[in-house]
Amino acid sequence: MNKPVSPDELTTDEDGPLYAPRKKVYPQSVSGRFRSIKWRLMAVCLGVYYLLPFVRWHRGLGAPDQAVLIDFPSRRFYFFFIELWPQEVYYFTGLLVLAAFALFLMNALGGRIWCGYLCPQTVWTDLFYAVERLVEGDRRAQMKADAGPMTVKRAGRRALKHAIWLMIAWWTGGAWVLYFADAPTLVRDLATLQAPVIAYVWIAMLTASTYLLAGYMREQVCVYMCPWPRIQAALTDEWALNVTYKYDRGEPRCSVKKAFDIRSLGEKAGDCIDCNQCVAVCPTGIDIRDGAQLGCIQCGLCIDACDAVMTKVSRKTGLIGYDNDINIQRRVAGKQEIFKPVRARTVVYASLITVVCAVMLYALMSRTLLDVNVLHDRNPIAVRLSDGAIRNGYTLRFLNKRGFDRVIAIDVDGPADAKLHVIGADSVTPDRPMIVLGRDTTTELRVLVTAPFDEKAEKSVPVTFRVTDIGLGEVASATDHFVLP
Amino acid sequence: MSEHNEIDRVSGRSTTGHEWDGIKELNTPLPRWWVLTFYATIIWAIGYWVVYPAWPLVSGYTTGLFQYSTRASVATDLADLEKLRGEKMAVLGNASLADIEKDPALLALARARGKTVFADNCAPCHGSGGAGAKGYPNLNDDDWLWGGSLDQIMQTIQFGARSGHAKTHEGQMLAFGRDGVLKKDEIVTVANYVRSLSGLSTAPKFDPAAGKKIFTENCTSCHGDNAKGNPELGAPNLTDQIWLYGSDEETLVETITNGRAGVMPAWVGRLDPVTVKALAVYVHSLGGGK
Numbered sequence: 036m037n038k039p040v041s042p043d044e045l046t047t048d049e050d051g052p053l054y055a056p057r058k059k060v061y062p063q064s065v066s067g068r069f070r071s072i073k074w075r076l077m078a079v080c081l082g083v084y085y086l087l088p089f090v091r092w093h094r095g096l097g098a099p100d101q102a103v104l105i106d107f108p109s110r111r112f113y114f115f116f117i118e119l120w121p122q123e124v125y126y127f128t129g130l131l132v133l134a135a136f137a138l139f140l141m142n143a144l145g146g147r148i149w150c151g152y153l154c155p156q157t158v159w160t161d162l163f164y165a166v167e168r169l170v171e172g173d174r175r176a177q178m179k180a181d182a183g184p185m186t187v188k189r190a191g192r193r194a195l196k197h198a199i200w201l202m203i204a205w206w207t208g209g210a211w212v213l214y215f216a217d218a219p220t221l222v223r224d225l226a227t228l229q230a231p232v233i234a235y236v237w238i239a240m241l242t243a244s245t246y247l248l249a250g251y252m253r254e255q256v257c258v259y260m261c262p263w264p265r266i267q268a269a270l271t272d273e274w275a276l277n278v279t280y281k282y283d284r285g286e287p288r289c290s291v292k293k294a295f296d297i298r299s300l301g302e303k304a305g306d307c308i309d310c311n312q313c314v315a316v317c318p319t320g321i322d323i324r325d326g327a328q329l330g331c332i333q334c335g336l337c338i339d340a341c342d343a344v345m346t347k348v349s350r351k352t353g354l355i356g357y358d359n360d361i362n363i364q365r366r367v368a369g370k371q372e373i374f375k376p377v378r379a380r381t382v383v384y385a386s387l388i389t390v391v392c393a394v395m396l397y398a399l400m401s402r403t404l405l406d407v408n409v410l411h412d413r414n415p416i417a418v419r420l421s422d423g424a425i426r427n428g429y430t431l432r433f434l435n436k437r438g439f440d441r442v443i444a445i446d447v448d449g450p451a452d453a454k455l456h457v458i459g460a461d462s463v464t465p466d467r468p469m470i471v472l473g474r475d476t477t478t479e480l481r482v483l484v485t486a487p488f489d490e491k492a493e494k495s496v497p498v499t500f501r502v503t504d505i506g507l508g509e510v511a512s513a514t515d516h517f518v519l520p
Numbered sequence: 521m522s523e524h525n526e527i528d529r530v531s532g533r534s535t536t537g538h539e540w541d542g543i544k545e546l547n548t549p550l551p552r553w554w555v556l557t558f559y560a561t562i563i564w565a566i567g568y569w570v571v572y573p574a575w576p577l578v579s580g581y582t583t584g585l586f587q588y589s590t591r592a593s594v595a596t597d598l599a600d601l602e603k604l605r606g607e608k609m610a611v612l613g614n615a616s617l618a619d620i621e622k623d624p625a626l627l628a629l630a631r632a633r634g635k636t637v638f639a640d641n642c643a644p645c646h647g648s649g650g651a652g653a654k655g656y657p658n659l660n661d662d663d664w665l666w667g668g669s670l671d672q673i674m675q676t677i678q679f680g681a682r683s684g685h686a687k688t689h690e691g692q693m694l695a696f697g698r699d700g701v702l703k704k705d706e707i708v709t710v711a712n713y714v715r716s717l718s719g720l721s722t723a724p725k726f727d728p729a730a731g732k733k734i735f736t737e738n739c740t741s742c743h744g745d746n747a748k749g750n751p752e753l754g755a756p757n758l759t760d761q762i763w764l765y766g767s768d769e770e771t772l773v774e775t776i777t778n779g780r781a782g783v784m785p786a787w788v789g790r791l792d793p794v795t796v797k798a799l800a801v802y803v804h805s806l807g808g809g810k
Contacts, residue, residue: 412660413649414648414651415650415651419661419761419762420662421757421761422760426661426807458805458808459621459627459805470624471624479628483807483808
């Protein structure tokens with residue numbers, strides 16, 4: 036922060052730059068256990084994202100055969116065998132709750148492993164780094180090129196890099212819109228410029244955001260923009276495994292030769308040889324040896340780098356590893372390391388996940404495929420007929436969530452001798468109005484219930500509309516009130 | 521600016537020289553992107569003057585390059601809406617009233633169209649739900665002055681009642697008192713008789729035989745021998761429980777003395793035929809018609 040300065044030190048009223056400029060990070064390529072886990076997870080994540088829209092799922096006549104489809108025009112969401120209607124949006128709430136608890140559990144077990152392995156920002160930035168290294172060379176080559184003058188060769192490489200980046204970004208935006216329409220059709224329409232404008236707008240927006248976030252902003256997203264590092268500090272505890280520099284083993288740092296000399300005198304020398312490899316490979320440009328910090332995304336690449344160096348100097352690997360402060364204290368005190376994945380916190384998270392899963396599964400299995408809602412007329416609330424009888428009007432809304440048409444009969448339980456009249460019913464028997472419900476649609480009907488006027492009757496009597504599927508015998512009902520004027 | 525310059529000793533930055541209650545404003549420069557955005561808005565505004573209507577003149581305004589007009593764009597939108605509706609409305613226009621009643625999709629379409637048209641045109645008199653008011657018939661019940669079939673309802677909507685249109689429904693409740701046909705006490709007697717027809721209580725000194733005699737001589741020509749009314753003349757059924765103006769003795773005396781002649785306007789020139797058809801279907805569905 037600003038410190039008080041004496042007026043003598045101020046020779047100019049130029050205030051200097053407002054913001055500290057970004058220091059560009061040139062992460063060096065690395066290979067090892069965590070790097071290969073990252074490659075595989077990247078392949079899985081990107082594979083699912085890019086290819087899922089093309090997976091087919093046969094649902095029958097008239098229904099879309101895309102496995103995962105968010106169908107806005109007809110207000111349906113399809114996920115393999117599940118078809119959700121707008122009023123069932125609580126399933127998404129359940130999914131979000133599940134996602135949150137899964138993050139909490141992950142965090143309690145392994146710290147910010149979401150950030151390091153699964154976060155889209157990490158996945159795409161990693162991919163963009165790979166492209167950059169492929170085209171412009173590794174850390175040293177890039178730093179040297181950036182320090183030197185711009186040559187034709189360098190400009191060409193840079194153009195190639197941006198072209199590949201833009202292609203990836205463009206296909207990222209393209210895959211996104213494929214979730215909202217039949218993918219093969221939309222691909223053809225996009226290619227022949229027949230697709231709706233909104234599709235191009237979304238592709239453009241996601242191309243731009245992918246290109247900017249993964250190509251330019253990179254670790255700044257994690258450090259400045261993302262709320263998760265702030266939140267996870269409140270969620271983590273002393274047992275969570277974090278990428279940790281084991282300073283009890285590493286300090287004091289000294290070269291291999293010097294360490295040999297010190298150790299031959301019987302004094303303690305650390306295993307860290309201060310080669311800075313852990314810093315060189317870090318995608319957020321931090322020094323893990325400074326301890327746990329906001330910029331660390333727990334990707335474990337410094338572990339790979341350090342292990343390689345330790346192997347080279349014939350020392351035990353694991354100077355940097357998934358560990359916690361408890362173990363460092365225990366080792367200092369000469370005690371055994373302990374790891375405790377089963378703790379109150381993790382048990383609570385795991386049970387909450389189980390409960391939410393069970394509730395969602397039950398809701399999904401027991402959801403009705405025939406439904407009826409009722410709305411009483413408000414104006415007039417009741418009508419007196421010429422013979423003195425009372426009539427109430429209602430709007431019934433039927434939901435047929437099955438993929439075929441069906442015939443339903445409507446019955447009414449209400450005041451004594453109540454008669455039901457359905458406007459536009461295809462009646463088979465006079466007293467039991469029947470209608471055909473189209474497949475996978477809602478149908479709205481106006482019905483009139485008439486009952487003889489009874490002076491002694493209650494002012495308001497419950498009235499229940501029962502809907503029976505003639506073929507399947509499924510029954511649904513809705514209750515409202517029959518009101519006297 | 522430079523003569524005001526003064527260095528703030530705490531932050532090391534210069535001040536603007538503005539001071540409020542001992543607090544001085546630091547001369548903090550804006551970020552460059554902010555300043556550039558500001559300049560861009562100025563350029564945008566100049567472009568706006570040229571492209572869109574912007575400057576008021578003595579009699580008129582600058583129309584801009586695009587000749588943009590909100591009025592014209594509303595007209596275009598309305599034309600687009602009509603075009604959008606056109607196909608479906610054409611189907612509605614070609615279907616007969618009976619066909620519309622039978623086809624659930626057409627019925628739903630006609631009711632939806634009818635509902636909005638009803639709210640725009642009919643609700644002021646008949647109420648938003650068609651519940652009516654004194655002198656304005658309730659369209660949810662089963663009593664129809666001019667007939668409650670689909671065709672009869674459509675006829676009434678098209679030409680109205682006593683509307684002045686050549687094809688309108690005609691029919692008049694005569695002013696028996698004002699015109700001197702019946703005396704005051706005779707009117708009270710027949711009013712009580714009419715109440716007795718629907719099973720309502722009558723005055724203590726009421727003579728049913730006298731009432732029946734007056735009714736037969738004066739009223740049956742329109743209301744019928746058994747007082748069941750006549751939809752040809754718009755004469756209401758006097759034996760049921762529904763009263764357009766009220767059933768108490770005072771109201772009936774007023775009705776018989778001065779007559780009634782409520783007016784329903786003709787909609788034939790104001791609404792297009794398809795709309796009238798949709799409206800008839802909607803009104804018929806309110807109470808199921810007859």
